[in-house]
Structures are given as structure tokens and as C-alpha cells.
Amino acid sequence: MTTSSEPYVLNIGPQHPSTHGVFRLRVAMDGETIVDMDMIVGYLHRSMEKLAEERTYTQNIPFTDRADYLAAMSGNLGLCLAVERLAGVEVPERADYLRVIFAELQRIASHAMANGTLVSDAGAWQTPLLYMFREREKILDLFEMTCGARLTTNYMRIGGVAFEPPPEFWPALRELVDELPDRIDEYAELLTDNEIFLARTRGVGVISAEDAINGSLTGPALRGSGVPWDLRKAEPYAVYDRLDFEIPVGRRGDVYDRFMVRLEETKQSTRLIRQAMAEIPEGPHKTQIPLALRPEPGEVYGRVESPRGELGYYLVSDGSPAPYRFHIRAPSLINLSLLRALAIGSPLPDAVVTLGSIDIVVGEIDR
Amino acid sequence: MTTAPASPPRRPEAPPALATPMARQIREAPTLRGMLTRAPAPVKVAGALAGLLFFAANAAIGYLVIDGRLDGHWYDFRDLGVAVGELRVWLDDRGLGPWLSYWVTALIGAVGILSFVGGVLLIGTWIERRLLAKFQIRRGPNRVGPFGLLQPLADAIKLVQKEVLIPRGADRILFYLPPVLVFIPAMLAWGPVPWAPTMSYLDINVGLVYVIAISSLSVLAIFIAGWSSNNHYALLGAMRTVAMMISYEIPVSISLLSVALFTGSLKLSAIVGWQSDHTMWLGLIMPFALFTFFFSSTAEINRTPNDIAEAESEIVAGFHTEYSGMKAGLFLAVELGNALLIGALAATFFLGGYTFFGLEQWIPPYLILAVKISAVYFLFVWLRGTLPRFRLDQLMGYAWKFLIPLSIAFMGVSAVEASILARVDLPGLLLIVLVVNAALTVVFVRLWARVVGYEAPRDEVTMPALTTSVGGLRAAQRLRGGAS
Numbered sequence: 001m002t003t004s005s006e007p008y009v010l011n012i013g014p015q016h017p018s019t020h021g022v023f024r025l026r027v028a029m030d031g032e033t034i035v036d037m038d039m040i041v042g043y044l045h046r047s048m049e050k051l052a053e054e055r056t057y058t059q060n061i062p063f064t065d066r067a068d069y070l071a072a073m074s075g076n077l078g079l080c081l082a083v084e085r086l087a088g089v090e091v092p093e094r095a096d097y098l099r100v101i102f103a104e105l106q107r108i109a110s111h112a113m114a115n116g117t118l119v120s121d122a123g124a125w126q127t128p129l130l131y132m133f134r135e136r137e138k139i140l141d142l143f144e145m146t147c148g149a150r151l152t153t154n155y156m157r158i159g160g161v162a163f164e165p166p167p168e169f170w171p172a173l174r175e176l177v178d179e180l181p182d183r184i185d186e187y188a189e190l191l192t193d194n195e196i197f198l199a200r201t202r203g204v205g206v207i208s209a210e211d212a213i214n215g216s217l218t219g220p221a222l223r224g225s226g227v228p229w230d231l232r233k234a235e236p237y238a239v240y241d242r243l244d245f246e247i248p249v250g251r252r253g254d255v256y257d258r259f260m261v262r263l264e265e266t267k268q269s270t271r272l273i274r275q276a277m278a279e280i281p282e283g284p285h286k287t288q289i290p291l292a293l294r295p296e297p298g299e300v301y302g303r304v305e306s307p308r309g310e311l312g313y314y315l316v317s318d319g320s321p322a323p324y325r326f327h328i329r330a331p332s333l334i335n336l337s338l339l340r341a342l343a344i345g346s347p348l349p350d351a352v353v354t355l356g357s358i359d360i361v362v363g364e365i366d367r
Numbered sequence: 368m369t370t371a372p373a374s375p376p377r378r379p380e381a382p383p384a385l386a387t388p389m390a391r392q393i394r395e396a397p398t399l400r401g402m403l404t405r406a407p408a409p410v411k412v413a414g415a416l417a418g419l420l421f422f423a424a425n426a427a428i429g430y431l432v433i434d435g436r437l438d439g440h441w442y443d444f445r446d447l448g449v450a451v452g453e454l455r456v457w458l459d460d461r462g463l464g465p466w467l468s469y470w471v472t473a474l475i476g477a478v479g480i481l482s483f484v485g486g487v488l489l490i491g492t493w494i495e496r497r498l499l500a501k502f503q504i505r506r507g508p509n510r511v512g513p514f515g516l517l518q519p520l521a522d523a524i525k526l527v528q529k530e531v532l533i534p535r536g537a538d539r540i541l542f543y544l545p546p547v548l549v550f551i552p553a554m555l556a557w558g559p560v561p562w563a564p565t566m567s568y569l570d571i572n573v574g575l576v577y578v579i580a581i582s583s584l585s586v587l588a589i590f591i592a593g594w595s596s597n598n599h600y601a602l603l604g605a606m607r608t609v610a611m612m613i614s615y616e617i618p619v620s621i622s623l624l625s626v627a628l629f630t631g632s633l634k635l636s637a638i639v640g641w642q643s644d645h646t647m648w649l650g651l652i653m654p655f656a657l658f659t660f661f662f663s664s665t666a667e668i669n670r671t672p673n674d675i676a677e678a679e680s681e682i683v684a685g686f687h688t689e690y691s692g693m694k695a696g697l698f699l700a701v702e703l704g705n706a707l708l709i710g711a712l713a714a715t716f717f718l719g720g721y722t723f724f725g726l727e728q729w730i731p732p733y734l735i736l737a738v739k740i741s742a743v744y745f746l747f748v749w750l751r752g753t754l755p756r757f758r759l760d761q762l763m764g765y766a767w768k769f770l771i772p773l774s775i776a777f778m779g780v781s782a783v784e785a786s787i788l789a790r791v792d793l794p795g796l797l798l799i800v801l802v803v804n805a806a807l808t809v810v811f812v813r814l815w816a817r818v819v820g821y822e823a824p825r826d827e828v829t830m831p832a833l834t835t836s837v838g839g840l841r842a843a844q845r846l847r848g849g850a851s
Contacts, residue, residue: 010599017679032603032759123756125671130503196672196755209843223831227843234837248831249846257831264831348603349758352681 007035010348014043018121018352021362025355032347037340041333044366052326057083057293057315058158060326065152067328068364070113073106073143074306076156081237082302082313083158087295090287095160096238097280101173102143102155103238103304104269104276108180109139110307111220111262111269114359118259119191121356122200128191135183138176145169158293160286173277180270188263201256205342205354208253215338218331219309220265221358224250224258231305243275255357262359292321299325308332308359328367332360426729447733448565451476476568480557484704491703492519494741495748502752522696529692534597537689541595546690546697548588553701553708556581560711561636562733563721574635575627578712579620582667585701586612589676592698593686604685607759608669608676614766615663621774622656622663625781626716629653629788639720645797646724650717652801655777655808657717659770661746664713666762668705670747672754673762710743711736718743768819776811780804 013024022043028036048067052060057079064075077099084091091099113136116129140150146165147155155162191197207217212225222229230247232240248264250257295317303312309331316325335358343351406414451472458468493508493516500507508515533542558569559577571577586609593605626649627633630641642649650657666673669685677685687698714720718739721732757765784800832846 008599010603017683018681031606119755123671123674124754125499125751127499127503127752130505134504190753194755196757199761200755200758209840209847213840225843226847227839228834228837228846229839229842230837233835246833246835247837249834249843250831251829251847257829260829260831264833347758347760349675349681349756 005030014040018117018356019362020117020356020360023360023362023365025351027343027348027351029348032349034343034346034348034351037343037351039336039340041336041362041365044362046367048367049326049328053322053324056291056321057087057295057323058291060323061156061158062152062154064328065149065154066363067330067367068306068308068311068332068361069151070361071106071110071307072151072153073102073155074110074304074311076153077103077238078302078304078306078311079313080156080158081304082300082315083293083295085302086298086300086315086317087158087289087293089159089289089293091160092284092287093239093281094283095285097276098161098165098285099156099238100240100243100276101273101280102146102153102161104272105139105142107269107307108266109136111266112136114220114307115187115259115262118255118353118356118359119197121352122197124197128187131183131187131190135176135180138172142169142172142176145172157286159289160284162286164285170277173273177270177273177277181267184263184266184270192260192263198256200349200353201259201357202254203252204255204346204350205357206252206254207338207342211338211341212253216334217309217338219305219307219335220258220261221309221335221338223247224261224357225253226250231303231310235303237304239276240272242279243272245272245275255353258357258359294319294321303329306331308361308364309335328364330364330367332358332362333365336360336365422730425731447479448563448567452565473568480568481554484554484557484707487707488700488704489519489523490516491707491744492522492700494744495703495751498745498748499752502749523693526693526696531692531694532689534689536597538595538597541591542689545588545592545595546694548591549585549701550697552581552584552588553704556708557711559635560708560715560736561639561720562736563727563731564636566733567636570634570636572632572634575623575633575638575716578635579616579623582705582708583612583616585705589686592690596686596689598689600682600684600688601686603682604676604688607682608686610759611666611673611676611762611766614763615666615770618659618766618770618774619663619667621771621778622653622659623716625653625656625774625778628778628781628785631785631789635715635720639715639722642719643722643727647797647801648717648719650713652797652804653717653777653781654805655773655811656781657713659774660713660717661709661743663766663770664709665747665750666766668709669702670706671751672756674751674756675759675762706744706747707740710740710747713743714739769815769821773811773815776815777807780807 007028007030010027010029011024012027013019014022019025024040024043026038026040027034046066048063052063061076061079064079065072068075080099083089112132116132119128120126143153143155144150146169147153147163149155207215207221207225209226212222212227217225218229226249228247228249231237232245233247245268248261248268250261297317297319299314299316301312301314303310305311310329311331312329314325314327314329315323318324339351339355339358342354346354403411454475455468455472458471459465463471496518497507497515499505508518511517511521533539556578559567559571559574561567561570569577589608590605593601593603593608596602626638629649629652630638632638632641638649662673665671669676675681677687682688684695687695690698714736720739721727721736723735727735784804788796788800834846836842838845
């Protein structure tokens with residue numbers, strides 16, 4: 001007897017435990033296998049890019065907090081770097097070091113979140129997530145100490161950073177940096193050898209180096225596929241060229257490699273913070289810029305290596321205090337574009353884990 | 368590391384703790400340990416005395432019973448079955464007739480077991496949440512009642528108050544049935560579990576078959592739930608459950624068959640009796656059967672690492688996605704109850720049941736069983752707090768390719784050993800069997816892994832390569848060449 005079956009449509013999201021926000025997958029499934037998939041974005045669209053055209057450059061910084069809300073510092077930094085290049089603003093050296101420290105802290109926090117949710121997507125009942133949240137909490141405490149906010153930091157300014165960290169910041173940071181390697185080893189111990197985790201992530205969602213480049217992937221998704229590309233090395237901004245660090249690169253391009261690349265990157269970030277702490281000079285933490293900064297007419301594309309990849313800001317100035325065009329190149333959106341190709345033909349659980357390993361932030365996708 | 372030159376000197380004292388009322392309340396919430404250590408001295412003394420008195424009374428009764436002066440009367444509260452039996456005789460003497468007295472005592476027994484199970488369900492929720500919180504460096508429920516003990520009650524009240532929604536397009540009658548249907552087998556299966564020598568509600572001679580039969584009933588309710596919900600998540604969850612239960616009932620049955628072969632009985636009290644007669648746990652003699660039973664049970668009752676039927680990150684809540692209010696609560700309660708039931712069955716079949724090498728003479732056997740149930744339950748919670756989840760095909764492959772063939776092989780081994788044990792009367796033979804089985808387990812598992820071509824994925828652990836130079840595709844190829 002033969003049985004015939006036809007695909008059925010499963011709506012994953014916009015409210016679903018593993019879509020990490022309001023993101024919707026309309027999946028056509030044959031049993032447990034995905035035969036087709038539509039990715040529907042836009043549920044969190046807040047029209048940031050248009051709103052930004054009505055505000056001054058400094059007033060636009062809070063938008064960058066809310067784009068990638070898990071890596072607000074990196075978003076701040078990207079915009080500030082772009083505007084500084086557009087307007088030719090010099091940044092004091094101390095501010096550059098502070099920027100590196102905060103951007104790297106943010107990277108650790110963001111990767112902790114990414115890896116934690118990935119393991120939760122693989123089915124662990126939130127234990128690794130909560131362990132990783134422990135360090136994330138401490139980092140967010142440091143942010144709160146410095147700028148009063150934990151998530152939407154709004155800390156970087158054009159020409160420096162908003163505040164000098166308070167005196168209690170430095171010992172707390174030292175304590176955190178001293179204990180971080182042990183903590184990271186703790187997660188690694190729990191997960192890297194775990195047979196179930198390996199069975200779920202090894203060989204799943206494989207992106208070859210060619211596909212990763214053709215799909216314009218950036219960040220851990222690209223490095224997991226074996227391409228050594230990191231803007232901190234390739235196009236050093238702030239003071240990354242003076243600091244010593246390495247880029248982790250995966251070997252097979254599967255979910256497990258992306259996980260391991262993130263884990264290793266947190267270690268490298270700890271290294272960066274240590275060096276920046278040791279080398280940070282005295283001096284002012286920002287330069288004075290006019291309240292309404294009027295850059296010369298022109299355009300600029302400034303980019304940073306955010307935890308999710310290349311976060312770019314394309315700004316066009318017409319000489320007025322507000323940008324004529326404000327565009328965000330969101331790494332999440334571009335990394336996500338490869339999901340359909342990865343998911344078709346794979347069972348639903350693999351697609352969920354793959355989505356988790358790409359590490360999207362819907363605020364950034366929809367903007 | 369040297370301190371940053373720009374950084375001010377270290378702050379002398381630790382940051383002050385958060386002073387908000389909520390923070391203080393959380394910080395000063397009573398904990399069990401704090402309660403025990405900070406209790407006033409008279410309370411401590413009284414508690415210690417009460418505990419001592421309890422055990423002394425038990426020991427005294429145990430001594431007298433062993434001595435033969437008292438022979439299992441109603442005041443022998445180590446075995447409540449004795450008291451109920453005496454009540455039955457007493458009622459019979461008062462002219463109630465055998466049927467009516469049977470019904471009265473049966474009702475008492477049923478209410479006793481059900482209230483115990485219900486009470487344990489309530490406490491079990493609390494235990495699971497607190498334990499998971501401990502695993503996850505959280506605090507867990509500690510607001511409602513002492514140490515948050517009343518939290519499950521509060522949750523139940525909340526769930527009862529909630530509206531029960533019926534999705535549009537759902538089959539109304541079939542949608543209403545499953546929460547009830549799923550509850551019945553979960554309660555029935557407790558029947559033959561022996562809590563003490565005579566304290567078993569339903570000590571039938573086919574207890575083992577009864578347990579297997581009853582535990583497979585719930586799959587029907589789950590499938591009805593998934594089918595009637597008119598929801599693809601629920602349908603997927605139901606399909607997964609059915610596929611998994613059918614696969615995993617086979618290794619469970621085979622492993623329990625080995626138990627029956629060894630003990631020569633399907634009666635649960637006889638299985639416990641065999642273990643206490645030989646002062647040996649069946650779980651030690653047949654470790655693979657114990658493992659099979661435990662692992663397959665996690666699949667049958669949907670617990671990590673095999674909780675794919677309600678895999679939250681994939682299909683939300685599986686078959687009970689559409690249930691709300693107390694109907695969802697019933698599903699959750701049954702899930703917990705089944706975990707406890709598996710604990711009771713594992714303890715009875717493999718871990719000596721209510722006996723503990725003679726200790727059951729001195730303390731109530733049902734307490735020993737409760738401790739064993741808790742131990743198995745703790746293992747379930749521990750697994751849940753630690754492991755990720757398998758994929759459906761991996762889990763099925765594991766059952767069919769690994770568990771079932773090996774279970775059959777070990778059933779053969781058990782049969783041979785059982786017949787040897789029945790014919791040869793040699794002291795210490797059981798220990799030899801134990802050692803042989805332990806060795807055979809290692810050998811069989813290794814051999815079979817080689818046969819099915821399984822390789823430990825430990826070799827699959829690759830650390831990312833570290834590089835300081837960047838580049839595109841060519842750099843990637845260079846790196847890959849260097850790595851291999």
C-alpha cells in the first residue's frame with residue numbers, strides 16, 4: 001500500500017520560543033522535513049532610517065541602541081565612527097581605548113546571549129543560557145555603572161564617549177576580566193564534549209566558505225565557515241591595530257563551529273580588554289563638537305565588527321545638521337538571508353538550531 | 368597584569384548591596400538551611416527528639432515483631448496494609464459482610480494512594496522548580512508560603528481561574544476528553560506498586576504486564592489531544608509522541624521481561640521479595656536492563672533529553688499547545704506524576720523496592736520506597752537541568768538500532784543465567800553472575816557499537832583555528848589546507 005502525502009504549512013512565529021523576537025517563518029513541511037520556507041520580516045519595523053533624517057547626528061545615536069538591542073555599544077560605535085569620518089572629528093586616545101573596552105564587553109555579553117539561546121534551541125532546559133547570563137549580568141552592571149543604562153546604553157558620542165567611567169568601574173572590571181576565562185572554560189566543559197550537543201550541531205547547517213562569501217555573510221557566521229575576515233583586523237578602527245588578538249576560524253562551517261567561534265571570541269575579547277586596561281592613557285574622554293554638527297556635503301560608509309558581523313552605516317550629508325540619508329547595513333538581515341537555502345531539506349529541529357546559530361536580532365533586521 | 372595607570376586606586380570595600388525593599392525581601396527570604404541553623408534552641412531540640420522518637424518507636428516495633436512477641440498488628444505502622452487488613456476483618460466480624468467490608472477497605476486504600484500521589488505532585492512541582500533553580504544559579508519559587516512551598520497550590524488556583532479556550536475548528540468533544548483520559552492511566556498505574564509487604568493496593572499476579580499495559584494507554588489520549596486541537600504544532604507533537612512511544616515500549620518491555628525471567632514472577636511484590644531474599648538488587652545484576660528502562664522511560668514520559676514531543680524550541684508545547692487553564696495544568700501534573708511513577712517502578716523492579724538490606728525492619732518500608740522514588744526523580748531533574756535534546760530521527764535510530772537489539776541479547780543472557788541459577792545451588796553464584804553481566808555489558812555495547820558503525824563524536828570536537836591575518840576565500844583555503 002502506498003500512502004500519499006502533501007506538504008502542510010506551519011507558521012513558526014511571529015510569536016514562537018525560538019524565533020528570538022517577532023520574526024516569522026512560514027514553512028511548508030512534509031512530515032518533519034522542510035520543503036519550502038518563507039521568511040517574513042517587518043514585525044518590528046520602527047522606521048528608524050526615515051526618522052533619523054529628521055534628527056541631528058547625535059540625536060540619532062539612541063536609534064543605534066534600539067537597532068541591535070543586544071549589542072548597543074557596537075551600534076553606537078559604528079555610527080560615531082561614520083560621523084567622525086564624515087565630519088573629520090578627531091577622537092582623544094583615551095576615548096578610543098574606552099570604546100574598545102566597552103565594545104568588547106558588549107561582544108562578550110552578546111555572544112553569551114547568542115550561545116545561550118543556541119543551546120536552548122538545541123533543547124537544553126535553559127541551564128547554559130542562565131550560566132551565560134551570569135557574566136552578561138555583570139557586564140550589564142558595568143554598563144549601568146558607567147552610563148546608567150543596561151541595554152540601550154547610548155554611551156558613545158561623536159568625538160569620544162559620553163562619560164568617564166566612575167572610580168568603582170575599574171576594580172569591578174578587573175574582577176570580571178580575571179574570572180571570565182574560568183567561566184568560559186566552565187561553559188566549554190559543559191557543552192563542547194557533550195555528545196547530544198555534538199549530535200545536534202555537528203554537520204548541521206553547513207555553510208561552505210564559498211557560499212558564505214557569496215551570501216555576504218559576516219561575523220561569526222562567516223568565520224565559522226573558515227574565512228578569516230574580521231574588520232578589527234582588516235580595517236582597524238579605534239585602537240585595534242595596537243592590540244594583540246587573534247581571529248578564531250571554524251573548520252567545517254556547521255552550527256558547532258559557529259558556536260565554538262563565538263566561545264573563542266569571548267576569550268579573545270577578554271584578552272583585548274586586559275590589554276586596553278593596561279595601556280589606557282590619561283586624558284580627556286571626548287572632544288567638544290558643535291551641538292548641531294554640520295558635516296560638509298558628502299557621503300560616508302563607516303563600519304565596525306559588531307558581534308553579529310559587519311555593521312555599516314551609510315550616511316549622506318547635505319550640509320544640514322541632519323543626515324540626508326541614513327542607512328544601516330544590518331548584519332543580522334544579511335546573515336539571515338542564507339537560512340532558506342540551509343533549511344530546505346532539513347528536519348525542523350535542525351532548522352531551528354541553524355537559525356539559533358546565525359544569531360539574529362530582530363530589532364536590527366527590521367530597524 | 369598591572370593596574371591601568373589612569374585607573375584610580377582600588378575601592379576599599381565591596382559595593383553596598385541593593386537596598387530596595389524587593390532586593391532586601393529576596394535577600395532575607397527564609398531558606399531551609401537558614402531555618403534549620405537559625406531556629407531557636409528549644410525548637411531544634413524538640414525537632415531532634417521527635418525524629419529520634421519516631422525512629423525509636425519504629426525500632427522498638429521492629430524488634431518486637433522480629434522477636435515474635437507482636438506479630439503484625441494494626442499498631443505496626445511500618446506496614447499500613449496490616450492495619451487495613453485488620454480493619455477488614457473487624458468490619459467483617461461486625462456483620463458487614465465480605466463485600467461491603469472489602470469495599471470500605473478498598474476505598475480507604477485508594478484514597479490513601481491517590482492522596483499520597485496528589486500530595487507528592489504538589490510537592491514535586493516545588494521540588495523540581497527549586498532543584499532546577501539550584502542547577503541554574505537561580506533562587507526558584509520562594510514567595511508563597513514557607514520557602515515557596517505553597518507555590519504549586521497558588522499556581523493550581525491560578526490555573527483553575529483561567530478560561531479554558533477552545534480553538535476554532537477544534538473537535539470539541541475530543542478536545543475535552545484528553546486531559547481526563549491522560550489522568551486515568553497515570554493514577555491506575557500506581558495500583559500494583561508495593562509500598563510494604565502487604566501495603567499494595569492491587570497486588571495482582573500479572574502486575575508487570577498490567578503496568579506495561581496501563582502505561583501505554585496514555586498515548587491514545589495524547590494523540591487525541593494533538594489531533595483534535597486543529598493545530599500543526601499539536602499534531603506534530605502527537606505524531607512524535609506516538610512514534611516515540613511505540614518505539615520505546617519495546618525496549619522497556621524487553622528489559623522488564625529479563626526481570627520476570629530472573630525472578631520467575633510477574634507479581635511486583637514477588638519481584639521485590641526475590642531481591643530482598645537474595646539481598647541483591649536486580650539493577651546491579653542487569654545494569655543494561657536498568658539503563659534501558661530508565662532511558663526509554665525518559666522518552667515515554669517526555670523528559671529531557673528525550674522531550675521531543677513537547678520540544679519547546681521547535682513545536683512550542685507539542686500536543687498540549689492549545690490547552691489552557693487547568694487542562695494544561697492536568698497535562699503538566701500527569702507529566703510529573705509519570706516521572707514519579709517511573710521512579711517507583713524503577714525502584715521496585717531494579718532497586719530493591721521497599722527493602723534496603725534489612726533496614727525495612729526498622730523504619731517504615733514506604734519511607735524507603737519514597738526515598739528511592741525521590742532519588743530517581745532527582746536524576747530526572749538533573750538530566751533536565753543539564754542535557755540538550757535529541758532529534759527525533761536520532762532518538763528513533765537509538766531505540767531501533769541500539770536499545771532493542773542489545774535488549775534482546777541481554778534477555779537471552781538473562782534467560783541462560785536464570786536457568787543456571789534455578790539448577791545450580793552454589794553460594795556466591797549470584798555475585799559471579801553480577802560480574803559476568805557487568806563484563807558482558809561492556810563487551811556487548813562496544814561490539815554492537817562497532818557493528819552499527821558508531822564512532823564516538825569526541826573526535827568531532829575541533830577547536831577553531833586561530834589566525835592573525837585576514838583574507839577572503841584564498842586565505843580560507845590556505846587555512847583549511849594548513850589545518851588538515
